[in-house]
Amino acid sequence: MQLLDPMLPDQFLVKRKVNENKDTFTLTLEPLEKKSFLYQPGQFNMLYMFGLGEVAISISGNSEKPLPLIHTIRAVGTTTKAMQKLKKGDVIGLRGPFGSSWPIIQAKGKDVIIVVGGIGLAPLRPVIYYILAHRQDYGRVSLLYGARTPEDQIYLNEFAGWQEKLDFFTIVDRASKKWNGDVGVVTRLIPKAKFNPSNTLAMICGPEVMMRFVSLALQDKGLIPEQIFVSMERNMKCAIGFCGHCQLGGTFICKDGPVFTYKEMKRYLELREV
């Protein structure tokens, strides 16, 4: 029997590329050889541009229909900017899945509040898909989405469907007069979410400063840090807890995370420098 090497990428074919906004795009990837691929919502893959670099990207598709794999990526560095130029038929390397997952099973029978900011919507989209597919297993579900401007919002074509089955609210930091939605910070949406604090789980993904303020606002509403889950982002290299690039204290974000309870991450999120 040959053991799989977690450092060895598989080849994946780009089946489709969709531009979500000016710097964010979604790749649909099909394996060239692998026949199956299982992952849990919240896990990530290491995507490899051959000869250029490798980046950790959350999986943003439907975990119950895992293939083809869906990744939404923001072009911010050399590797992701090169990925933005990929076309249908190109091949990239992929290792994964890695990391911990969102508590979708633990959340059954409970109210759920999902708070996302910017591209933080992508790692939580598998949770949204899962909840929509098993809607009767959950109580009230609120999705609160903050973005920089209306033009920066992603997955716009899915909003109508989410609005039908979830308490879905959006807000942007600033807007022209063409926008008739809410303007302000994402924490302002929290009073719109209806939930029973003693029977609720919250899942938050976005910039760390946003997650800190959202967590504080949710605690003001009666949640305790054990009920709040956050997804952390660090510069991941090996993704298996060997290299230490993503180490935070005694924790490896790649292996122990990226999803943690706020209780576990509180001391780091409140630190000025790590």
Next chain:
Amino acid sequence: MTLKTLEPILAKHPLFNELDPQYLEIIVGCAKNVRFKEGEFILREGREADTFYLIREGKVTVDIYVPHLGPITIHTVAEGEVLGWSWLVAPYRWHFDAQAIVATRAIALDGKCIRNKCEENKAMGYELMKRFSSVIVQRLQSTQMQLLDVYGIRQ
């Protein structure tokens, strides 16, 4: 015939939650119901700030006019929220425009009237100042977060 007052509505608004009924009775004398059509301006930058509004239904944008860019919305105010605090601080001029973007119902409170009542009744003035400070601080904190541009790309 009993004349309905705005007291029960004001009492339910978060701004006046558990306010001494004696103060509420005084404030009611400075309040009236108002409606704004979609697109109607409620406040205009530079004009005298003599009123504030408790939004009951609808949505209002708070805008600043930026040359070459036009009006930019920096904040929206909706049901249960407060619009306007420049009536509280000299020189009592609005710093922004505010426009109803859908049909909006509100309670308008005469700022001058309330300022005068607060001068006469310092305890009530202190209580209202505490409540408005909380609104101002929340708005300021929101603005600081927006200025951080947390969703922008870090250079």
